[in-house]
Amino acid sequence: MVRSLRFLFTLLLVFGVLFSGTAFAAEQKVPVISVSGTGRVEGVPDRADLTLGVVTHAAAAEEAQQQNALTASAIRRTLSALGIEDRDIRTEDYSFHPDYDRSNGRTNEITGYTVSNKISVHIKNIDLVGQVIDSALAAGANNVSSLDFSVSDTKALRRAALTAAVKDAREKADIIAQALGKKIVGVQNISENSYDFNSRARKSFMANAAADMSMSTPIEAGTITLSADVHVDFIIAD
Structure with missing residues (x-):
């Protein structure tokens, strides 16, 4: 009786392994087409980040x-007057x-x-960007090192780019x-x-107090391009 039960258990185990292997093989044989899709959308910037610089030199620290x-402080007051919040x-x-006089081999003489x-x-x-630059320079800023444009609501752009990427993948698969x-x-x-x-609107430039202040600074934000990539395995049949 015990031998019969052992034989039956072994037989069931063998059939179970064979069945699992067959099912796994069948699953692996599902024909697919693997493709990648890319979607790109453009957005109009509505925000800007600007870096202003103040450099001063004097004989005394x-x-x-x-x-x-x-x-x-004057620049901050000017920015506040334009509606820029403290935060x-x-x-x-x-x-x-310290500044050193390095002429004639000198290395330790402080000149200022x-x-x-x-x-x-x-x-x-974003309409204030040019005015912010002009006002900051007038208040004493002597360096403008970078200007970056961005979109405040990137969620809608991401959704549109992802949708376009999936459509692109489907068209290729078809x-x-x-x-x-x-x-x-x-x-x-x-x-x-x-x-x-990948096409983030960006301007990097240098400006100084010697610029012609009789003209306002023209600023064009352009557009920002957001891209998304997907990989899809499509199942095919006759």
């Missing part, structure tokens, strides 16, 4: 620091160092001091399936690879 502080103004970098203060400004009204005399009957797997602001 305290004088260089005070000049810089006075100018930076959108921050110190990005601050440095203080330099203070550099970089101020980052987040501008929510072409391949038709060439093979097959048709698409389902999706086995889909994965989202990445999002990329």
Whole structure:
């Protein structure tokens, strides 16, 4: 009796393994077409990030620091008058160092001091960008190092880019399936690879107080392009 039960158990185990292997093999044999799709959409920027700089030089350390502080305060007041909130103004970098006379092999003789203060400004009204630059320069800023444009609502752009990427993948799969005399009957797997602001509107430039202040600074934000990539395995059949 015990031997019969052991034999029956062994037989069931063998059939179970064979059945599982057959099912796995059948699953592996499902024909698929693997394609990648890319979607790109453009958006109009409605935000800007600007970096202003104040660099002062003086023979005395305290004088260089005070000049810089006075100018930076004047710039902040100017920005506030334009409607820029305090939380959108921050110190990005601050440095203080002595200046040395390195002529004729001299290395230790201090000739003065330099203070550099970089101020980052987040501008929510993109129409104010040119006015912010002009007003900051008039208030004493002597460097504008970068200007970046962005879109506040990226969710809608991402959704549109992803939809376009899936459509692109399906169009490719349809072409391949038709060439093979097959048709698409389902999706086995889909994965989202990445999002990329690959054409992010950006301007980098230098401006100084010697610029012609009789003309306002023209600023064109252009457009921002967002791309999305997907990989899809489409199931095909006759």
